[in-house]
Amino acid sequence: MNLPKREPILLENVLILNPGEPPRRTNIYVEEDYIAGLGSESYPKHGIVIDASKYTVTPGLYASHTHLGLYPVSKIIGEWIHLDEWAEKIAWKWEPHLSPEDSKNAAIMAVYDYLSKGIVGVADMHFNMDAVAEVIYHSGIRGNLSVAIMNRSFYNDEWKALKDNLELVSKWHNRDNKRIITSLGPCSIRLVSRELLDEVARIKNEKSLGVHMHIAEVYDDEKYCTDNYGASLVEFLYQRGILGEKTILAHGVWLSSKEIELLSIFKSTIIHNPITNMLLGSGIAKIREMIDRNVNVAIGLDVSPTQNLFDEIFTALLASRLRRTPISVVEAYKLATINSSKVFNVKIGIVREGFKADIIVWDTRSKRIEDLILEKPRPYYIIVDGRILVNEGEIVSIDRKEYLKAKTRIMSRVGEIFGI
Numbered sequence: 001m002n003l004p005k006r007e008p009i010l011l012e013n014v015l016i017l018n019p020g021e022p023p024r025r026t027n028i029y030v031e032e033d034y035i036a037g038l039g040s041e042s043y044p045k046h047g048i049v050i051d052a053s054k055y056t057v058t059p060g061l062y063a064s065h066t067h068l069g070l071y072p073v074s075k076i077i078g079e080w081i082h083l084d085e086w087a088e089k090i091a092w093k094w095e096p097h098l099s100p101e102d103s104k105n106a107a108i109m110a111v112y113d114y115l116s117k118g119i120v121g122v123a124d125m126h127f128n129m130d131a132v133a134e135v136i137y138h139s140g141i142r143g144n145l146s147v148a149i150m151n152r153s154f155y156n157d158e159w160k161a162l163k164d165n166l167e168l169v170s171k172w173h174n175r176d177n178k179r180i181i182t183s184l185g186p187c188s189i190r191l192v193s194r195e196l197l198d199e200v201a202r203i204k205n206e207k208s209l210g211v212h213m214h215i216a217e218v219y220d221d222e223k224y225c226t227d228n229y230g231a232s233l234v235e236f237l238y239q240r241g242i243l244g245e246k247t248i249l250a251h252g253v254w255l256s257s258k259e260i261e262l263l264s265i266f267k268s269t270i271i272h273n274p275i276t277n278m279l280l281g282s283g284i285a286k287i288r289e290m291i292d293r294n295v296n297v298a299i300g301l302d303v304s305p306t307q308n309l310f311d312e313i314f315t316a317l318l319a320s321r322l323r324r325t326p327i328s329v330v331e332a333y334k335l336a337t338i339n340s341s342k343v344f345n346v347k348i349g350i351v352r353e354g355f356k357a358d359i360i361v362w363d364t365r366s367k368r369i370e371d372l373i374l375e376k377p378r379p380y381y382i383i384v385d386g387r388i389l390v391n392e393g394e395i396v397s398i399d400r401k402e403y404l405k406a407k408t409r410i411m412s413r414v415g416e417i418f419g420i
């Protein structure tokens with residue numbers, strides 16, 4: 001892997017599709033890690049000059065809930081309709097075997113594929129996260145990384161998992177100009193103790209960190225919380241001090257209106273994962289209600305078999321209509337762009353002067369966001385934090401041979417463990 005150097009970049013005569021704005025044809029000037037100029041005036045031409053008049057430009061797309069270590073098994077669709085059955089048969093069969101080398105290979109495979117689909121940031125929660133962080137660092141994409149703290153699977157001891165999470169924080173938090181940040185990752189209410197959550201809340205406040213957690217993915221999560229702690233899940237997290245602006249909560253399928261109100265008050269983010277929610281029969285989250293109550297909603301890939309944000313955005317749109325509480329195309333597009341700012345704690349998600357230079361030049365002339373979502377074009381250029389990661393359709397930060405080697409190795413591990 002080879003993290004590219006920054007140079008000033010001038011994108012000439014591009015068509016920008018920003019979320020919530022009319023299409024705009026203009027020039028973009030990138031200096032260091034940010035967008036230094038946007039307009040028709042002439043900018044310096046001493047760096048890289050790209051005539052992008054034949055292409056469509058968007059901000060980067062972000063997957064705000066992923067498990068790169070599960071990427072190699074994400075295509076095992078199976079026949080289950082409950083999270084717990086999937087966890088027993090896939091996740092907990094796979095994860096205890098993962099070495100740091102396996103997690104590294106899975107991450108290389110995932111990030112390379114993500115770059116080929118325009119995904120430029122991940123909020124990732126899994127195991128061997130130091131190895132994953134190395135891949136994120138050298139690939140040039142953004143990361144909000146946490147250890148999946150639990151009493152099962154890879155870990156038998158949640159306190160050992162928390163210790164590993166703190167090591168990840170001390171080594172990787174705010175690295176490379178805050179391109180990589182870290183969070184604390186208590187996996188879910190049924191997989192950690194109350195004492196562990198209290199310690200997470202204490203450290204979160206002491207170090208001003210975020211928390212990344214699965215909540216109310218299935219009804220059992222809410223029932224467990226009510227039966228054991230006498231409060232709904234979000235009320236319980238509020239009581240423990242887990243809520244806050246940097247807290248990101250995956251799924252939230254079974255939240256009540258009262259819980260959604262609490263998330264709004266504490267400005268926490270919900271990460272919508274509609275394909276996984278459908279795949280595992282978990283249900284459809286109340287995204288319309290969340291948006292209407294000013295809850296920040298971003299989108300993730302979780303264990304979706306297609307691992308493509310265009311599919312996820314389109315499914316979010318369809319799922320909202322199935323609930324008969326539709327979100328618009330623009331609202332669906334915002335889930336993967338501007339609403340990710342809070343997840344990565346930097347100004348991203350829109351191509352605007354003063355924002356971070358995370359820009360995708362797509363190999364298409366589509367003028368409407370719905371055309372782009374349905375066409376799923378390939379990126380022609382990808383710029384993240386001012387660095388060119390995809391150049392004329394070629395991924396430059398990860399060598400293709402390295403990708404193929406990592407993919408072969410990790411998929412042979414899938415073959416060994418699952419007999420496929």
Ligand SMILES: [Zn+2]
Pocket residue numbers: 065066067214250302303
């Ligand atoms: Zn997940």
